[in-house]
Amino acid sequence: MRTIEDLDVSGKRVFVRADLNVPVDGDRITDDGRIRAALPTITELRERGARVIVAAHLGRPKGAPDPRYSLRPVAARLGELLGTEVAFATDTAGESARATSAALADGEVALLENVRFEPGETSKDDAERGELADRFAQLADLYVGDAFGAVHRRHASVYDLPGRLPHAVGGLVLTEVEVLRKLTADPQRPYAVVLGGSKVSDKLGVIDNLLGTADRLLIGGGMVFTFLKAQGYEVGSSLLEADQLDTVRGYLERAEREGVEIVLPVDVVAAEKFAADAPHAEVGVDAIPADRMGLDIGPRSRVLFAEKLADARTVFWNGPMGVFEMEPYAGGTRALAQALIDSDAFTVVGGGDSAAAVRALGFDEASFGHISTGGGASLEYLEGKDLPGIDALA
Ligand SMILES: Nc1ncnc2c1ncn2[C@@H]1O[C@H](COP(=O)(O)OP(=O)(O)O)[C@@H](O)[C@H]1O
Numbered sequence: 472m473r474t475i476e477d478l479d480v481s482g483k484r485v486f487v488r489a490d491l492n493v494p495v496d497g498d499r500i501t502d503d504g505r506i507r508a509a510l511p512t513i514t515e516l517r518e519r520g521a522r523v524i525v526a527a528h529l530g531r532p533k534g535a536p537d538p539r540y541s542l543r544p545v546a547a548r549l550g551e552l553l554g555t556e557v558a559f560a561t562d563t564a565g566e567s568a569r570a571t572s573a574a575l576a577d578g579e580v581a582l583l584e585n586v587r588f589e590p591g592e593t594s595k596d597d598a599e600r601g602e603l604a605d606r607f608a609q610l611a612d613l614y615v616g617d618a619f620g621a622v623h624r625r626h627a628s629v630y631d632l633p634g635r636l637p638h639a640v641g642g643l644v645l646t647e648v649e650v651l652r653k654l655t656a657d658p659q660r661p662y663a664v665v666l667g668g669s670k671v672s673d674k675l676g677v678i679d680n681l682l683g684t685a686d687r688l689l690i691g692g693g694m695v696f697t698f699l700k701a702q703g704y705e706v707g708s709s710l711l712e713a714d715q716l717d718t719v720r721g722y723l724e725r726a727e728r729e730g731v732e733i734v735l736p737v738d739v740v741a742a743e744k745f746a747a748d749a750p751h752a753e754v755g756v757d758a759i760p761a762d763r764m765g766l767d768i769g770p771r772s773r774v775l776f777a778e779k780l781a782d783a784r785t786v787f788w789n790g791p792m793g794v795f796e797m798e799p800y801a802g803g804t805r806a807l808a809q810a811l812i813d814s815d816a817f818t819v820v821g822g823g824d825s826a827a828a829v830r831a832l833g834f835d836e837a838s839f840g841h842i843s844t845g846g847g848a849s850l851e852y853l854e855g856k857d858l859p860g861i862d863a864l865a
């Protein structure tokens with residue numbers, strides 16, 4: 472795979488696909504970790520005289536412009552961090568994108584509007600993605616793939632575009648893969664994987680493969696309720712993937728057969744609604760009221776999870792244990808982060824929100840072995856799956 476050192480970038484327009492999918496509250500960026508992680512590649516390209524066109528997604532808009540998902544605030548923050556103006560194209564691959572990229576001088580940077588405003592970006596149809604990739608290709612001379620958090624997505628700007636331009640892999644992707652390789656090659660055991668968060672349908676599938684590699688699987692966050700329901704508990708109005716219950720029962724049986732320990736919470740914090748000021752209480756998993764939703768793991772579960780991590784030698788964690796953005800439901804995630812720090816294990820925290828949680832709750836990033844910018848991407852890498860955004864760079 473070519474790296475950016477192998478490209479002659481001086482005076483060239485370089486399309487950099489980055490993962491700038493940061494958490495936002497209105498137009499305020501609540502954690503800029505992914506923007507910071509994108510800086511080294513952009514800075515090196517600028518210093519070598521490239522005209523840098525950055526492309527990225529924010530959230531999951533439905534293939535049309537939606538002001539809630541505009542990257543404009545990200546352009547401003549990127550400019551602050553780079554210490555230079557970042558031009559912002561108000562469309563993704565249209566008139567503004569063409570004019571903005573054409574106006575760049577050597578060493579200057581532009582950011583395109585959210586690539587997911589174009590239906591072709593995430594389309595399952597090769598031709599539709601290809602049509603968008605063709606338009607992207609007209610904006611630039613070279614392509615750099617540096618969006619580690621999105622390399623598991625077969626999307627136009629990640630997968631189809633590199634085949635249309637001379638390309639190279641970015642330094643962030645290289646660093647991430649180097650660390651994660653340690654976890655696939657020969658992890659020190661016991662090897663524990665902690666899964667949580669809200670992208671439940673996306674991430675349930677990885678469990679099948681993790682049962683073959685991990686010694687212990689701890690389940691928290693929104694993932695919990697499909698497991699509890701599969702075991703016969705009522706979960707009220709909690710996040711539930713009702714069509715995955717049989718799959719999850721299959722995982723539980725297989726884990727039992729193969730001696731992999733699946734650790735589930737024994738209590739949760741159940742709230743009347745998804746709000747920080749909602750009435751809430753700690754309840755056993757056998758007593759979740761029908762009109763309440765589980766928004767965090769409970770105190771007994773926090774102790775249990777810490778015990779299960781204490782003697783681990785390797786831990787991979789993706790997905791917050793609860794809705795950490797609201798203080799009443801942050802305790803589980805805080806306790807889990809502390810348990811990783813207290814263990815002697817090599818610890819990897821992956822995922823946009825998991826990394827943001829660790830920082831928001833005041834932990835020192837240096838207390839962890841590695842903080843990865845990719846959650847789903849790391850998990851698919853650990854599964855040994857082909858990652859479209861890396862394969863396309865070969
Ligand atoms: N019990 C829960 N119910 C609903 N959402 C939850 C629950 N636990 C955690 N979450 C949410 O999960 C989100 C992060 O999930 P996800 O995107 O899968 O993680 P990551 O970005 O780290 O890969 C957070 O915004 C958090 O509020």
Ligand SMILES: O=C(OP(=O)(O)O)[C@H](O)COP(=O)(O)O
Binds near residue numbers: 490621822824845847
């Ligand atoms: O936030 C991301 O992934 P993550 O939540 O698994 O870390 C990436 O930006 C990918 O976003 P997507 O899961 O909407 O494709």
